[in-house]
Amino acid sequence: MFAYIVRRLFYTIPILIGVNLITFFLFFVVNSPADVARAHLGEKYVTQQAIDNWVAEKGYDRPLMFNSHAPGTDKITDTIFFQKSLGLFTFDFGQADDGRDITTDVLTRMGPSLALAVPSFIIGIWVNICVALVVVMFRCTQLDKAAVALFVSLMSISGLFYIIGGQYLVATVWRLVPISGFEPGWMAWKFLVLPVVIGVVSGIGLGARWYRTLFLEAADQDFARTARAKGVSELGVLFRHVLPNAMLPILTGVVVVIPALFMGSLLMEAFFGIPGLGSYMLDAIRAQDFAIVRTMVFVGSVLYIFGLILTDISYTLADPRVRLN
C-alpha cells in the first residue's frame, strides 16, 4: 500500500509536467504575449509602445523556451517557460493582471468556496442515496417507473434554470432568504441555504438515477439471492447487503471529486455572489486574466490527481478484495 502510494506520487510528476506543457502551449504559443497584449489593450487603436510596456510589466518579454542571448544556465532559466510555467511547481503563482498576489487570493477565497461546496456535496450524496433506495424498494412497480421518468425530466433541465428559477421563487417571490451576497462567519448560512438547496435539487435527477442503477445491479447479484434465501427481509437485503456493495462503484465517482471541492462551483458562486474560487475563476475568464486561469488549471490538475489517489486508497478500505499493486 505504502509502496503503491509512493509510486503513484512519482507518477503524478510526468502528468503535471504534461499539464504544464499544455497550458504553456495554450497561453504562450498559440498567441504570442504581444498578441494577448494587443487583445487586452484594444485591438486596433493601440501603439506598439503600449504593447511593449504591458509585456514588460508582466514579465513576458523573454524568449519562450530558450534564451540564446543570456549567459550560462540563464539560457534556460531566463525564459517564459521557466519563469511562468515551472514556477507553478513551487506554488509560486505570481501576480494577477491587476497586480494582486494570486496565492493570497486563492487562499482567502478557498473558505467561502468550501462553505458552499462541502454541504452541497454531502447533503447531495445523502439525498441521492436515500431517494434511490426508496425507489429501489418499490422496484418493478408503477412508482419506480414514475420516479425514473421524473429523474430523466429533472436531469433534462439545464442547471441555469434551477438557479434562475430557484432564485426567483425563493428569494424574489417568497422572500425567504437574500438573493445573493456573502458574509464571513456563521451568518453566512442564510446566504448559503438557497445555493445548497438548489445544488442538491438540481443534482437529484442524475445522481439518484445513477445510484438506482447501481443498487439494482447489486440487488440482482447472487449474494442478494443468498441473503433472501437466508430469510433476510427485503429491507434487510437492501441495507445490509446491497448498499455496502453498491457503495464501491459510488466511491469511485464520489471520492475523486472531493479534492476538487476546493475549486468551488463556477455557476453557483457567480449567481449567488459568493466570493469563492469559482467566481474568482469566472471573473478571470471574463477579464481574460490568463495568469489566474493558468494558476487555476494547475491547481485543478493537482487536486484531480490527488482525488485519483484518494479514490484508490478508499477503494482498498471499502473493498477487501482490492489490493493495490
Place this chain on the structure above:
Amino acid sequence: MDIDSIKPVILWTDILIWLLVISLSTFLFTLRKNPESRAQWRQVFSSRLGMVTFIVIMSYIVLALIDSLHFRKVLPPTAGQDANTVYYSNTVNSVLDVLLGEMSERKERSYSAPFSLKSFTKENMNDAEGVLYRGYPDLHHAGSHLTDKTQHKSDLLLQSLIGIAKGLIAGLLLCLPFRLASKQSELPLFTGVVTVLIVCAILGWMIHVGNLYHVLGTDRAGNDTLYDSIKGIRTGVLIGTLSTLIMMPIAIILGICSGYFKGWVDDGVQYIYITLSSIPGILLIAAAILQFQVFINLNPGFFEVGLEKADARFLGLCFILGITSWAGLCRLLRAETLKISQLPYVQAAHAFGVSHIRIIRQHILPNVMHIILITFVLDFSGLVLAEAVLSYIGVGVDSTMPSWGNMINLARSELSQEPVVWWNLLGAFFFMFTLVLAANLFSDLVSEAFNPKNRQER
C-alpha cells in the same frame, strides 16, 4: 426568388454536419445487415417511447440541417454603382429563414409580451392633438393585418386553426408514403404517425401565427423570441453531435490500440488521457476559447463575413468540448478492447495468423461499436446543456450566434424585473428541454438495447 440572386455560403460546420448525416446514415445502413443489431434497433423502435423521441429528435435535426444551408442575397443595385458587379448582402440567410417567412425581419423597439399588440414598455408618445404622454405604443409587426384591434382574440383563434390545418396537411403528405409502404409491422407506426402530425401541426402553427404575431414576445432588443429559439436549434444540435464526432476517430484509434497492443502504447495513451482529464474541463475550454478568440480577432482577413468568424469560434468550441469528453470514451474503449482481446475468438484469429489490422477491423471494432454508439447518444444531451452554461460564462458560442445559452444569458436578470419578463427564458427552456428530454429518453432505450449485459441469449 431566382437562383442568380443568391450566392451560397458554405460554412465549415455546414460541411461537417452534412458529412456527418451522410456517414451516419450509411453506417446505420451497414448495421442493418447484421441480424443482431437489427434486432437491437427493432427493440428501440418497437417501444412507443422510442418512436416518439426519435421523431422529436429527427425534427430537431431536420430543422438544424435546413438551417445549415446558407446563402447571401444580392443587394439591389444602388445609384453610383458599377452595373456589372453584383454586391451581396452582408447578412447570411439560410433555407430555414425562407421557410419561416418574415419572422427574422420583424424587429420591434424593445420588450413585448407574447401575442401582445402593444409594447411592454412605456414610451413618450404624442396623441392626436400632439400632446406628449407616456403610453404603450403599438407594435410594428404584431397584428398589423387587423383592421379592428378588438378582433384580436378571435383572429388569434382563427389564425391558429389555419396554421394547425396547414401543418396537418403537410404532415399527412409526409406520412403518406410510409403508411402505404408498410401496413403490417411490429413497429408502433400509428404512434409514429400521430407524433409526426403533432410536430407538423405545432410547426405549422408556429410559422403561420408567428408571422402575424410575436408568439413568444420579443426580447430587450426587440427581436422575435420564437425566431431566436428556432434558430438556436442548429447551434444546439450541432454542438451535441459535432463535438463528439470530431474527436471520435482519435478516441477510437487510441482507445483500441491501447487496449489491444498493451505495453508502452497503453502507457502512452493512458498518460495522455489522464493528463487531459486532470485539467478542469471548464478551465480548459475557457482558456482555449479565449485564446482562439484572440487569434480570430487578430486575423480578421481569414473571414469574409461576420458569420464565418462566429462559425470558426463555434468549430473551435466543438473541438475543445470534444477534447474534454474524449478521455471518457477512450477509457471505455480501452477497457472493452482489453476484455475482447482476451476472448477466444480473438485468440483463434491469432492462431490463424490474422494480421493485427485485420483483427482490429474485423473482430474488435464491430464489437465495441455499441459503446461508441451509446457514448454518442449519451453525450449529446450533456453537450447541449453544456453549451448553455458555457455561453453564460462567456466562453460559449459567439454572442452574435443565435443559441439558447445566449438567450438565457441575456435574459438572466429578467425574472427579477418588475413586472416579470418571462417569455425569453420560457422560449429557451421549452426548446432546450424538449430536445434534451427526448435525447435522454432515447439514449436510455439505445443503451438498454445495446448493452450486452441485457442480452437475453444463453
Place this chain on the structure above:
Amino acid sequence: MQDDKQAVLSVRNLSVEVTNSSATPVLKDISFNLYPGEIFALVGESGSGKSVTSLAMMRLLPEALTITGGTVLFDGRDLFCATEEEMTAVRGNRIAMIFQEALTSLNPVKKVGAQIEETLKLHSQLDTKERRARVIELLEEVGVPHPETRIDWFPHQLSGGQQQRVMIAIALACEPDVLIADEPTTALDVTIQKQVLDLIRNLARSRKLAVLLITHDMGVVRETAQRVGVMYRGEIIEEDPCEDFFRNPQQEYSRRLINSLPDQKHFREACHPHPLLEVKGLKVHFPQRKGVLQRIHDWTKAVDDITLSIGRAETLALVGESGCGKSSTGHAILNLASITDGSITFEGQTISGMSRTAMLPLRRKIQVIFQDPYSSMNPRMTIQRVIEEGMISLKMGLTPEQRAERVIDLLQRVKLEPEHRFRYPHEFSGGQRQRIAIARALAVEPEMIICDEPTSALDVSTRAEVLNLLQELQRDLGVSYLFITHDLSIIPQLAHRVAVMKDGKIVEVGTTEAVLTEPRHSYTRELLSAVPHV
C-alpha cells in the same frame, strides 16, 4: 414405500410461466416429495427448469417469472399462501439453500463469520458470544480448517471448496429440515466435489435432513442420491429410486441421459507413431512485482518444466484441475503466450520464440478449439466468414468460389446444414457452435488440433456427439489432438495416452489404460477415486 404423510415437504402441481407472456410455461405440473434423511436428485440438462423449481419453492423467483399454480406443502401449510413475513421466517430457518457459484453467492464485502452469524441473528435467540461460538462450531462441522481464524476472513480469501463449505454452514446454521442444493459442485474440481458431496451425504444422514439435489451430472446422482427425478422441458418425466433408475430407466430420454455417459470400461489402444510435436522442459513463468520500483521478487510458475510429445494421429489427454497450468501449456504451444524456458518443436522445427511472421506457415498446421462455444466466435460474423477467416489469412490461394465450396464441404463434415452458412453464431446451440469451431479449425487442414476443454461447457448428450465427431475426424483425416481436460470420465474412449498435471508439473504419463487402471502417482489415484462412477 414412503407416502405423503411422512414427507417433510411436498410440491404439488407447481406451474411457472413467464410473466405476462403466452409462451410455453417454464414449469408444468411439477410434483414431488422430500423425505427426512433422503437425498432426492432432480436431473436435467440446461434449461429444463431445475433451478426455477427450487427458486419457486422458496418464492424467490425473479420478477420475470410468475407462479401460476400449485402448492408447496411444508409443515402442514401451503407456502404459497403464507405472507412474505412468514416466508422469511421459513427461509434459512426451516428450508435452506446453497447455490452453484459459492464465490458470487457470498457477499464479497462481509466476513464469512458475519454472514453465517446473520442467519443465527435472524432466526435464533442466541446472544453475540453464543453466536460466535456456534459459528465456529458450524465451520468445524463443515470441515473448514482453523475456524477460529477463518471466521474473520473474507470470502475471496478462501478456496473454492471452502467457500462452498461456508455456504453449507450458512444453510445449516439454524438446523433446517430441508436443504436445497442447486448444482452445489458444478464449479468445483473433482477432488473437492467429492469432499463436498460426502459432506452433504453425511449431513443428510446425521441430521435427518431432506435434501433436494439439483444437478446435470449423472455421476453425482449415482454417487449421492437415493431417489431421482428427471426433468425435461419443465416437466418431471420420470421418478424412481436411484438403483432402479440406473438399472432400468423407463423413459427414452432418461436412457439417453445415462447412455450418453462415456464408456469407461474400454480403453483406446495406444499407438506408437513418430512424434509430431515435442515439448521439452517447457516453463511459463509470470513475474510477481513488488515495492516502489516494481522489482520482480518472485515468479508464478504456471508451467514448470514439462516434457511431452504427441505423435501423428495420436490423442494425448492433458488432465488436471483448474489452475494446474494445462491451458497455459496449450497457449505456449500455439505461440500465443511467451515462454520462459524450454523448447517446442513441431515436425523437427523449433517453434518456441518464433516471430509472428515466421510462425505463419506453421499456423496452418496447429489449430485450436476453445472451451466456451459462446465466446469463441465473433458474434458479428456469419458462419461462412468465421470458417473462411483462416483460409484467407493463411493465404491458401483459394478463389472465393473455392472457399465457399470448402465451407460447404466442412459443414457437411461436421454434420451441419450447409445452407446455414450465412447465419450468425447466436442462431446456433452450444453443441452446434462447437462443431462450427471444429470446422473452422479443419478449414486450414491442420495436422494437430489443441482442444482446450471443448466439451466442458456442453450438456451430456451434446458432449458425446462432439467427442464422437472428433474421433471420426481423427480416423478420416489423421489429425493429432492435444486434449486438455479436467474430466477424467471422457478419457478412456478418447485418448491414446494421458498426462496428469498438477501445479505446473506433469506427475504421470502413460497409456490411457495404464494410467487409469494402475495409477502410480498418489495424485492420479486421488483424482480417479474422486470421479463419480455410474
